Amino acid sequence: MSTNIAEAMNNAIKECKDLPITGVIDYIREVLQSWFHDRRTSVLKLSTQLTTVGDVAIGVKDERARYMRIYLITFYTFLVKDGDLDGNVDLTAKTCTCKEFDVDQLPCAHALACIR
Known part of the structure; x- marks a missing residue:
């Protein structure tokens, strides 16, 4: 985990750096989509409004x-x-x-x- 978004994205997409640009963008979309889905499902399980x-x-x-x-x-x-x-x-x-x-x-x- 890092507060630096560039570092976090570089670590997340290091597997797809050899792909063409369209493949890289599609991979980034999938990674971000899974992050948001995981965050949303964990928030929906909370019983209060606070974390x-x-x-x-x-x-x-x-x-x-x-x-x-x-x-x-x-x-x-x-x-x-x-x-x-x-x-x-x-x-x-x-x-x-x-x-x-x-x-x-x-x-x-x-x-x-x-x-x-």
């Missing part, structure tokens, strides 16, 4: 959120005390002072404590 990795990450954060204290500032803004890194959470803007909610676009432990 398995996202589900596990939310579960771990939710466990941490159980022990946090929440103080209401406004209807959608909260001060969350966790004893280590306190956070100000704004649920309408989807932001937290820990910046995890901002960057990952998944609720941080502070936000999960407020949602709870």
Whole structure:
């Protein structure tokens, strides 16, 4: 696995480099079609809208959120005390002072404590 698409495609099509260009293009189409089919079938098996990795990450954060204290500032803004890194959470803007909610676009432990 690589994040470099050119490297991934070169590894995928190294078997067909001796074929004429039409054969190479047909082979690339088959490879891409199988990748998309495999991804689609694995996504259809999911029971939630998040991936398995996202589900596990939310579960771990939710466990941490159980022990946090929440103080209401406004209807959608909260001060969350966790004893280590306190956070100000704004649920309408989807932001937290820990910046995890901002960057990952998944609720941080502070936000999960407020949602709870």
